[in-house]
Amino acid sequence: MLVNSLLIASAFMATSIYAWNKDVHQQIGHAAEHLLTPSTKSILYQILEPHYNNSIGLAAAWADDYAHTPKGAFSYQWHWIDSADDAPRYCNVYYHRDCSAGGCVVSAIANQTQILKSCIDRVKAGELLNGEDTTCSQALKWVVHFLGDIAQPLHASGRKAGGNGIEVVFGNKTTELHAVWDGYIPYADANVTSFPNTTIHPFFSNLLSRIHADDFDLPTSEWMACSNPSRALECALNWARDSNALNCDYVYAKDIDGVDLATSGYASGAFPIVELQTSKAILRLGTWLNGLVDGQGSHAQSLVVQTDPSWSMDSDRGE
C-alpha cells in the first residue's frame, strides 16, 4: 500500500503537473472577484498580503508554487483526492477510503474554510489588518485555489495519478491526459495559448455572463445544491463526486489511445465540460466567500438571475 502510494506520488511529482494551469486558476479567481460583495472584498483584502493588489485572481496560483517548495511540500497532496474506483467502468469517491492521511482536497477545503472563517471574524473585530497573519492569508489562497482544483475531473480520480501517468497526443505533441485537461483543452476552447494573469479574459467574462443568465445545460441550482461554507466537508465531497463522475461519463469513456485529441473530436466534445466545470468553480467560490463574510448564502440569490433560486440559503435542500 505504502509503496504503491509513494510510486503514485512520485509519478505525480515527476511530471510536475498540477490542476488547472496557473493562468486558468488566476482567471477563475478574477471571474469570482466579480461576484464578491463590497463587504466581502473589504474584509478579504485585509487578509491578503498587500502585494496581491487586492486581487484574489493574482493570488489564485500561489498554492501550486508553494506546494513545490520544501516548506510547502506537505500541502502538495491537498490538491486532489485519489479515488480508488476504476474509470470508466465505475466511478465513485468515498471520504474515508480515498482521503489519505495528511489530507486531500476535500479535507483541505474543510480545514482552510474553517481557518478562514476565524480570520474573517478577526478582521471584523479589528484584530487583523494588511495581510499580516500568514495562516490567514494562506487559508484564503488555498480556498481560492482548491475550489478550482476540485472542479477538474482528474483531481478527483486515482487512476494513474489523476491521468498524469497516461500518455496522449494533443496537437501532434505527446503529453499526459492530466495536462490536456489542465490547459490544452481550455486553451483550445478559448483559442489562446495562455490567459492573462492580471485581468479577466473575454472567455471568462463570457462564462460570467452565462452564470448570471443561468445559461448552461445543467442549471446552477444543481451545481449549487451544496454551497454553504458551514457544511464545508459535505459540500467539498459532493463537488469531488460531481467531478469524479465525469471520468466515467467522458474523460475515460472516449477514445484517448492512438488519436490526436486536438482533432479527434475529444477536445471539442470536452469544451462544454470545461466551460461548466470552470463556471462551477467561479460561482461556488464567489458564493462561498460571500457566505463566509456575510453569513451563509445571504447574497447568493442575487448572483444568478433565475426565477427559482432553489439553492439559496432559504430553501437549502440539504444533501
Ligand SMILES: *[C@@H]1O[C@H](CO)[C@@H](O)[C@H](O)[C@H]1NC(C)=O
Ligand atoms: C500591483 O500594482 C502596482 C501599482 O499599480 C504595480 O506596479 C504592480 O505591478 C502590481 N502587481 C501585480 C502583481 O500586478
Ligand SMILES: *[C@@H]1O[C@H](CO)[C@@H](O)[C@H](O)[C@H]1NC(C)=O
Ligand atoms: C489544517 O490546516 C493547518 C494550517 O494550514 C495545518 O497545520 C493542519 O495540519 C491542517 N489540518 C488538517 C487536518 O489537514
Ligand SMILES: *[C@@H]1O[C@H](CO)[C@@H](O)[C@H](O)[C@H]1NC(C)=O
Ligand atoms: C500535425 O501534423 C500533421 C502532419 O505533419 C499536420 O498536417 C497537422 O496540421 C498537424 N496538426 C496540428 C494540430 O498541428
Ligand SMILES: *[C@@H]1O[C@H](CO)[C@@H](O)[C@H](O)[C@H]1NC(C)=O
Ligand atoms: C483563433 O486564433 C487565430 C489567431 O489569433 C485566428 O487566426 C483564428 O481565426 C481563430 N480561430 C477561431 C475559431 O476563432
Ligand SMILES: *[C@@H]1O[C@H](CO)[C@@H](O)[C@H](O)[C@H]1NC(C)=O
Ligand atoms: C504575470 O505574467 C507576467 C508575464 O508573463 C509575469 O512576469 C508575472 O510574474 C506574472 N505574475 C503573476 C502574479 O503570476
